[in-house]
Amino acid sequence: MQSFNILGAICLTLLLSGCATTVTKPSADVKQQFKLGQNCVQPVNLKVGEKISFSAAENPTTGYGWQLQQPLNYLTANSQYVADPVEKQIVGSGGTRTFYFTATQSGQENIQLAYVRSWAKDQPAQSWQCQVNIQP
Template sequence: MKSMVLLATMVLSLGLTACQSSSTNALEQTHHYSLNQKCPTLLVMKVGEVLQFNVPENPTTGYQWTLLQPLKLFKTEETYQQKEAEEGMVGVGGEKTFRFVAQQPGQELIELVHVRSWETHKQPEQQWQCRIRVN
C-alpha cells in the first residue's frame, strides 16, 4: 500500500512539473533575427515573449546600432560583445544584441538604425525594422 501511494505521488509530481515547464516555455519564446533576416509584415507575439536582434558592430568607427525612437510596449536590453583579439589591438569589432521583451498588449514598430550620433541629418548607413502586435 505504501509503495502504491509513493508511486502515485511521484507520477503526480512529475505530471505537475511537466505542465509547469511547458507553460514557462510558452512565455519565454524568443524570436531571433539578424540584419539579413527581414521581419514578417506583422509579427504576432504574446506578453512575455522576446524578440532578439543580433548585428555586427564596431563602435570604434563611430557607427552604432540604436533605436530610432523609444518603445512603449517592450522592455529593451542592449549588450555588446567584442570579438576576441590579440592584446593591444584596437578597432576590433563585435556583435550587438538587442533584446525586446513584450510587456503589454498593443502594436508597435521597432526601428533600428546604424548611424553616427553626431550625423543627425544624414540617412542611416543601414536600418532594420519590425512591426509587432502583442496579444
C-alpha cells in the first residue's frame, strides 16, 4: 500500500509540473522587439544571423491565434506561448505569443501576421506586418 502512495505522489508531482509555465526573458541576441500596436520601422535592416521579435496577447481557448499569412523565404520563424500567471490553472486564461524571426540569407522579406480563427474566413481581428531587408 505504501508503494502505491509513493507512486501516486510521483504521478501527481509530474502532472502538476506539466502545468507550470516558465517565463523566459527576452533573448539578448534579438536586435529589435515589437509589440502589438507598435509599428515596425520600415524597413528593418538585419544582417544574416540577426533576429527580431513580435509579441502580442493570445487566448487560444477563444479559437483565435496569431498565424503567419505567407511563407518566409529569407527568415526562419519560431514562436513561443507563455500563459499569464494565475492563482489556479484555469481553462480560458490568456497569455502572450512571441514570434522570433532569424535572418538566414540576403534578400527582402515581408512578415505578415494575423490574429485569426483558423477555420473562419472572416477578416483578421488584428494584424501586424514588417518589411525586412537582410544584408550578408
